Structure formats: C-alpha cells, structure tokens
Amino acid sequence: MKILVTGGLGFIGSHTVVELQNEGFEVIAIDNLSNSSIDVLDGIERITGKKPLFENIDLRDKSAVQNFFSKHQDISGVIHFAASKAVGESVENPLLYYENNINSLVYLLQELQRKPEAHFIFSSSCTVYGQAEKMPITENAPIQVAMSPYGNTKQIGEEIITDVAKVTSINSILLRYFNPIGAHPSAEIGELPLGVPQNLVPFITQTAIGLREKLSVFGSDYPTFDGTAIRDYIHVVDLAKAHVIALQRLLKKQNSEKVEIFNLGTGTGSSVLEVINAFEKVSNQKLNYQIVGRREGDVIEAYANTDKANAILGWKAQYSLEEALSSAWQWEQKIRNK
Numbered sequence: 034m035k036i037l038v039t040g041g042l043g044f045i046g047s048h049t050v051v052e053l054q055n056e057g058f059e060v061i062a063i064d065n066l067s068n069s070s071i072d073v074l075d076g077i078e079r080i081t082g083k084k085p086l087f088e089n090i091d092l093r094d095k096s097a098v099q100n101f102f103s104k105h106q107d108i109s110g111v112i113h114f115a116a117s118k119a120v121g122e123s124v125e126n127p128l129l130y131y132e133n134n135i136n137s138l139v140y141l142l143q144e145l146q147r148k149p150e151a152h153f154i155f156s157s158s159c160t161v162y163g164q165a166e167k168m169p170i171t172e173n174a175p176i177q178v179a180m181s182p183y184g185n186t187k188q189i190g191e192e193i194i195t196d197v198a199k200v201t202s203i204n205s206i207l208l209r210y211f212n213p214i215g216a217h218p219s220a221e222i223g224e225l226p227l228g229v230p231q232n233l234v235p236f237i238t239q240t241a242i243g244l245r246e247k248l249s250v251f252g253s254d255y256p257t258f259d260g261t262a263i264r265d266y267i268h269v270v271d272l273a274k275a276h277v278i279a280l281q282r283l284l285k286k287q288n289s290e291k292v293e294i295f296n297l298g299t300g301t302g303s304s305v306l307e308v309i310n311a312f313e314k315v316s317n318q319k320l321n322y323q324i325v326g327r328r329e330g331d332v333i334e335a336y337a338n339t340d341k342a343n344a345i346l347g348w349k350a351q352y353s354l355e356e357a358l359s360s361a362w363q364w365e366q367k368i369r370n371k
C-alpha cells in the first residue's frame with residue numbers, strides 16, 4: 034500500500050516515514066524543503082535500507098496538488114504533517130500561517146474527496162486546549178480560544194476536517210501531540226536545527242554542545258511544585274509509531290466514527306527544571322542556564338490523559354524522558370561531528 038506523508042522530510046514526518054517502512058508500507062514523501070533538508074532522505078535510507086519516493090511540492094500550489102494526485106491514483110492513505118509550526122513566528126506573520134496551514138489542508142481534502150474512500154491522519158496539537166482546567170488533559174477538555182495564529186490553524190484545521198467528513202467518504206483521525214522531543218536511536222535523523230531554536234530541548238542540546246552561551250528558563254514563578262512550567266515530553270519515535278497504528282485502524286475500517294481524536298503524550302508532566310536535571314544526568318555535564326521572565330503565551334501546565342489512546346489504539350509511549358533526552362543529545366553531537 035502506498036502512503037503519502039506530507040512534510041515527510043520534517044522532524045515528526047521523517048520519523049513516521051521510517052516506522053511506515055518498517056511496517057512494510059510503500060511511502061511517498063512530499064515536502065517543500067522550507068524547514069527540512071533533502072539529506073533526510075539518505076538518513077531514512079540508512080535506517081530502513083529503503084529510500085522513500087520523494088517529490089518537492091508546495092501544498093499552497095493548488096495545481097501542483099491536483100497534478101500530484103492525478104499522477105498518484107494509488108495512494109491508500111495520507112498522513113499530513115506539512116505546516117508551519119513556530120508559535121512566535123505565527124504571531125509576527127499570521128497570513129503566512131493561515132495561507133500555508135489552511136490552504137494546504139483544503140487543497141489536500143479537495144483531492145481526497147474525489148476518491149471512493151480516503152484515510153486521513155491529521156497532525157494536531159495540545160495547543161488547542163490552551164490552559165486546560167483539569168490535569169491530565171482528556172480529549173473532551175474544552176477547546177480554548179487559540180493563544181496564537183499557529184494554534185488557531187490547528188483548531189480551524191480540525192473543524193474543516195470535521196465538516197468535510199460529514200459529506201464525504203474521508204475518514205480521519207486527529208492526533209493531538211503534546212511536546213515531541215528526541216531523535217531516532219540511530220542518530221541518522223532528528224530535529225533539524227534551523228535558526229535559533231524556539232523549543233526547550235533543542236535549545237538545551239545546543240547550549241550543552243557550546244553553540245548557545247546559556248539557556249534562559251522562562252519563568253520560575255508559576256504555581257507549580259518548583260515554579261517552572263510543566264509539559265508532557267514525548268519521544269518522537271513513540272509519536273511516529275502512533276501514526277502508523279492510527280492509519281492501520283482506518284485502513285482496517287476499525288474506526289467507530291468518521292473523525293476520531295487522540296491525545297498523544299506520555300501521561301507524565303515534567304517541569305523545565307526537571308528536564309534540565311534529567312539532561313545533566315544523561316549528558317553527565319552541567320547545563321549553563323539562567324532564570325528569566327515568563328514567555329508571552331505560555332501555559333502553566335499541560336500533560337496528557339492517555340487512557341483513550343492506550344485503550345483504543347493499543348498504543349502507549351515506551352521511552353522515558355531520560356531516553357528521549359539522551360537521543361536528542363546523541364543527535365546533537367552527531368550533527369556537530371563531536
């Protein structure tokens with residue numbers, strides 16, 4: 034079976050391509066290389082022995098999307114990662130986010146609705162919950178008003194998919210990620226460092242390797258046990274495996290609704306200081322950091338209730354925080370040839 038992975042050379046996309054190939058799927062990856070590198074194809078091949086098919090396509094180009102699907106009529110399923118994902122950038126440049134994240138989704142769905150049946154996995158985010166009232170967060174937690182245009186594009190994307198499902202043969206699963214971190218244990222693929230990292234873990238590894246002078250901890254006056262914000266950090270390989278399981282659920286027509294939603298996290302919250310301490314343990318070196326003010330838009334805490342994914346998908350995160358941090362550190366050292 035041929036599976037389309039959009040954003041297939043990106044961080045989560047590339048790890049999902051590996052897991053799809055491990056399960057025997059034929060994969061075609063499309064990517065516009067705006068936040069990824071063509072070299073990722075070789076990294077995937079070094080892991081699985083198979084180089085996925087690849088086409089450089091920008092999903093904002095409607096005719097390019099139409100041509101792609103007329104050329105590849107034998108696509109059995111689509112996993113859609115391609116999107117802009119930097120919260121801060123989305124505040125500065127909202128139209129880039131609405132055009133890229135919404136138009137691309139619309140053009141994809143317009144092609145899928147032509148098929149007798151279509152199976153669609155959508156990359157969503159726990160950001161749709163904003164600051165949830167109750168921890169751990171279940172899929173029934175209310176959707177809050179988005180804190181950024183990025184988060185809003187995820188909410189709008191989910192609404193578009195839900196409306197389309199009512200009148201088409203498209204079956205979808207929305208996967209709401211918590212905080213993806215780490216890299217493939219082979220250190221052949223990982224999170225590509227383009228520009229100054231916005232996220233905590235790549236900033237930690239770049240500080241540890243000497244690329245950044247010190248890490249700024251955004252706030253230590255939160256109402257948490259140690260004053261720093263709490264998140265659910267999930268290994269990217271655990272996340273990738275969940276996508277394959279979700280896709281297989283749709284292909285086997287095991288879904289109970291046309292749109293199903295799953296939170297993907299470890300179910301455990303970790304504070305920023307806990308992540309730093311865990312990193313110092315796995316890297317066996319002190320991290321240079323300073324406490325500064327809170328970052329605009331950050332929530333106090335967010336960690337997943339994973340009962341639904343455990344029970345219905347039969348999926349549970351396997352890697353620990355330390356293992357995820359260790360894989361991120363191995364990757365950082367590899368790409369800096371240290």
Ligand code: WQD
Nearest residue numbers: 118120158160231232233236249250251262264305328331
């Ligand atoms: C984690 C914690 C920061 C950097 C975002 C998006 C989410 C998803 C993942 C795309 C927070 C603190 C961070 C730093 C710090 N993105 N931090 N110093 O904000 O939870 O989630 O990225 O899908 O949708 O919202 O992740 O890694 O940026 O921050 O203290 O230099 O680390 O304040 O508490 P976040 P993050």
